[in-house]
Amino acid sequence: MAQSTRVSILGKDTIVVGYNLVDNLVKEVLTDLPSSTYVIVTDTHLADLHLNSFVTAFASHTAATDASSSTRLLSYVVPPGEASKSRHTKAAIEDWMLEAKCTRDTVVLALGGGVIGDMVGFVAATFMRGIKIVQIPTTLLSMVDSSIGGKTAIDTPNGKNLVGAFWQPSRIFVDLAFLETLPEREFINGMAEIIKTAAFWDEKEFERLEKNVVEFTTAFKNRNAKTGHVDLSSIKQVLHDLVVGSIKVKAYVVTADEREGGLRNILNFGHSIGHAYEAILTPQILHGECVAIGMVKEAELSRYLGLLSDSAVARLTKILVAYGLPISVNDSIIRERTHNRATPVDQLIKIMAVDKKNVGSKKMIVLLTAIGKTFEPKASAVSDDAIKFILAPDALLDSAGLAKDAKIDVIPPGSKSITNRALILAALSSGVTNLYNLLRSDDTEHMMNALSNLSGANFAWKTGKSGEDVLQVSGHSGNIIASGDDIFLGNSGTSSRFLAAVVTLAKSSAKADNVVLTGNARMKQRPIGALVDALKSNGAHIDYLETVGSLPIRVEADKHLEGGRVELAATVSSQYVSALLMAAPYASSPITLALVGGKPVSQPYIDMTITMMRSFGVDVTRSKTEENTYVIPSQAYVAPAEYVIESDASSATYPLAFAAITGTTVTVPNIGSSSLQGDAKFAVDVLRPMGCEVVQTETSTTVTGPSRGTTAAGQLRSLPLVDMEPMTDAFLTASVLAAVATGTTQIIGIANQRVKECDRIAAMVHELTKFGVRARELPDGIEIEGRGSASVLQVPEDGVWTYDDHRVAMSFSLLAVVAPGKVLIKERRCVEKTWPGWWDTLNTTFKVSLAGSEHATDQQQLSIKTKQANNGRSIIVIGMRGAGKTYFGGLIAEALGLKFEDLDWSLENATGKTIAEIIKDQGWQGFRQLELDVLRQSVTDRAYGFTFACGGGIVETPEARDILTKYISDGGIVINVHRDVKLIMEYLSVDKTRPSYVDDLFSVWQRREQWYSECSNFLIYNSELENDNQITKIRKSLKATLQLITGVSTVHDDILRKQRSFFVCLTFPDVTIAMPDIDQLTQGSDLIELRVDLLQSAPNKSTPSLAYVQEQVGIIRKHTSVPILFTVRTISQGGAFPNEAVDDAIELLLGALKLGVEYLDVELNWPESVINQVVAARGFTKLIASNHDFTGSWKWDGPEWQAAWQQVESSANWADAVKFVGFANEGLDNYKLENFRSTHTSKPFIAINMGKKGQLSRVLNRLLTPVTHPLLPAKAAPGQISVDQIVQAAELIGDD
């Protein structure tokens, strides 16, 4: 067991680290710091837990000496928390000590975390001009940080730690046993400081932290159920060593530089920015948590300044996440804890300006050049501009300063496919491979973890000749050793498939005779069967542990591939082929791999594997006699010493296009004509025909853009028609070039780009338009009218929206570079998905000047399209005069905590005239102009915090309609308050104070109706309120609706958390009949299902009209606030809606989304066009993908349901929940269903059997079981039972 360790600081041996030190501590204090009075100050938490042990120890030690009569131990207990670090507490303690006649010889013991240590330290520093203090830190943070170094302080209303003193403690007792009672969050908080120290000082220590993540986090999670305490025994020694290591660094630095300045502020890594966040986010967010965010920002700053690599930043963020620390203020837990408190960049900078460590106006920040290394042996001065860029969400790009004839080399991040292959091949080789340009992503991390766990290779990061990060892989020649641990591969398909083949090489060890590969729930659904079959056919022993055909699998050790002929079905995934190819050289004899079952998919990836195997010394030959057949020799891989991972070719299009658009020369030195990546053809097939000079060798590509001459983009030529099917991801890059080329470009073959991070075709059209470029969507492409020159581009007034799509952001950053003026790219961080250092490259390599930006209106500008919450953005209400805009606008404002403003009043206030007077003086036209001005101003100047009601006629003005539709497309909310026009007329006829209309009301209504609909994205149906009860109800349901459409509804999460949830089906032609009993009907139910297909049809139609359905929803909402599930059930699925009435269905489904229903049932059998439109417009409505087998012929263990599930996982991945309804012909069908349920868990799942025999499945289904109610006339489906029946039955069978 760990002995206690002494660490010296400032030349004295005053720090003691160990376990259970209290007794020794008291003895040592009594001996070495003799006094008549000892004062122990602590907080109530610690007083309850630990004060007694001090009192006892003190009594026993003083009893043994004569001191007992003259020595006293006093204690003072303060409330826990930062609030105690105050002048008030300090004064109270001092007064109490004075009253207790404490004198200069008093020794204070500070027992607690940093709050106690700092505050009591300051008391000691000033009491009687300074008395002795002993620090007894009890939090991990205070053990490694605050108790050491002698800084003491209290907080003032002006900021934290602003008043204090340096006062060195006489002793610091770090008793690690105190950590047994420390809450988990406080432990994590302390880890931030330990990680910090390793990050700037000691890479070895950092590695140790990386290695011990699991041990630490599990130790601190496993709490005794009764006491809540942890058992530290499993980490006792490591914890001791880590804490000592961290303390030693701090003690060394403090000793080398006792006072501020110089070396000491190196300890502040992560703190300069972290403190600024802390000032805003305290007390909800803890010091260490803010420092974690600060470290990420300061590391990003180092990268931005060209000092630190991407992979070092990735390594830092990875370890912070692993220990449970936040890495951004956008982490959901931070947003939740602070209720979305904003951290405006300007405020952060202002706070940093008063940092004690600044030198003049320069901010001092510790910059890293690698993990464990700083740029200078102290903090460095950094400009505000650079800091602001790092903190701000948006980037402002400026072309001024670009070198005209620059020649630039750029290496984009590595390709994922190549990285994973390289890791396997290097591990299987004999010798050391230095891998350059490795991509760091979740997939590649899983691969590396697995290979190290199986002793397949040793990995070490080192710094290359030109400062790049190099992964040194010491291969173990295929000696894989079973470790006994399950190998977890997350959702990494490549790792799972590749490793499944590789682990057939495994040898047994003392620990295990097999290897288990497993993954997350999603991975456990993905197929691997064909590969496993092929491996088994050649001698491997493999078992499925859960679902046949998927992970987890158990691969027996010592059962290697035998060699000879192997057949593999390669029509599902080329990864199977690559996996087998790579493992094959280690089979006992050569393998002939025959790909059977048709044309293999993704041949280029197979070729990629074979080419890479050759680089590692193994030549695969293709059979000349047999199609799709390969011969792999039996032979060991040889490490090539150096292997440069080809950059990702899609990423490479950006720097190459940079050359094209700026007339400079750019070389990507590691992608050339021999590349097997489709996008590698971009330079030759797109840039060359556009007029660029392209020089491509086998391994490199150089592009020189047409000389810029007088026009900024030179003479790029359009491509009249280009099919980009072989490189769809590059179409965005081509589009921005086309925008400045001469002539019109049509790009086709890119339909898949509509379903990427966003609808990229629509996004490009929308954003190009902002630059004054005309573009149109084509069914499978885009048409762009080039402007011929960049100098005639417009500068987008409010910037480019990036749709959370890295490719949109990177491509528009190119256009921004040449546009005449500064262009704002919003939410720039989305590039992190594939090229985290893109902006840094633009800045340091391309010399594009960048500035951070965050406009008040932009700060939280979030788009509904990307499903981000509205976040207090102002809401606009439109609708006919008399529709209830003011009433509902008021309710909306009330429900969301916004201010309500009628724009008519604003107009009256601004002009000092009534509306009637304005119209009289300036005519309708003058009034409309003023009205437009007020609207325009309101949406820009008061973008947050308001609900605006517009005048009824606002939609008459085309510009106003533009403002409204743009507001929507930028993610804003415009609500149309709708009321039956007949009721409006009735209502208005009694109101004589309003100016008369020019036209008669009804024709006005007819003209505007369509406009109201086009200019709004939500609709509130104003159903006449008849009594107070309804007013109460509508308030409640309106609030729920608004929470939904603004993205803060918790309905779905609440339901998912419940043990059981239900929905009751309303099966009426008109729901009005059910309303008197609605409270009873919905009792126990979480949702009301509105069966729209059962509602009364419109005259001469077989489907209900949208207007009628809107009214029905309006009626429900004034009677109940129970959330609505909106269902249009088709005839083929057992409903009444004609399957062929597709257009009506679209109208109703989109109408439902506009009404903000909580759930929408989307039948999987709708044509794709219907589903796509619904998914695009979904907002925050939850979509339930449903399928019903009314024929009763689908079996739960048959192929149909399996196929349906696969559809959900692939093309219908939009589903928030899945509902499958089958039919039970016999009781056994329920058990088959349960088996299906238990093996299909990647989405919330409603699964039941219809029919009398299926009722058991309704009891066993726990999520949103459809129920009937005794008061309802017809059951919505055969076999439906009520909530009460289900609950009773569940009790009977003990399923609760």
Ligand SMILES: NC(=O)c1ccc[n+]([C@@H]2O[C@H](COP(=O)([O-])OP(=O)(O)OC[C@H]3O[C@@H](n4cnc5c(N)ncnc54)[C@H](O)[C@@H]3O)[C@@H](O)[C@H]2O)c1
């Ligand atoms: N002086 C310095 O150099 C320095 C350095 C870093 C931080 N700080 C200061 O330290 C303070 C934060 O200190 P902290 O993180 O230790 O928080 P803290 O002192 O507020 O303690 C955190 C919580 O844990 C409880 N607690 C402490 N030890 C416990 C234990 N062993 N078992 C159960 N509960 C326990 C406390 O009662 C408190 O509720 C801040 O004010 C910060 O400014 C000072």
Ligand SMILES: [Zn+2]
């Ligand atoms: Zn700190």
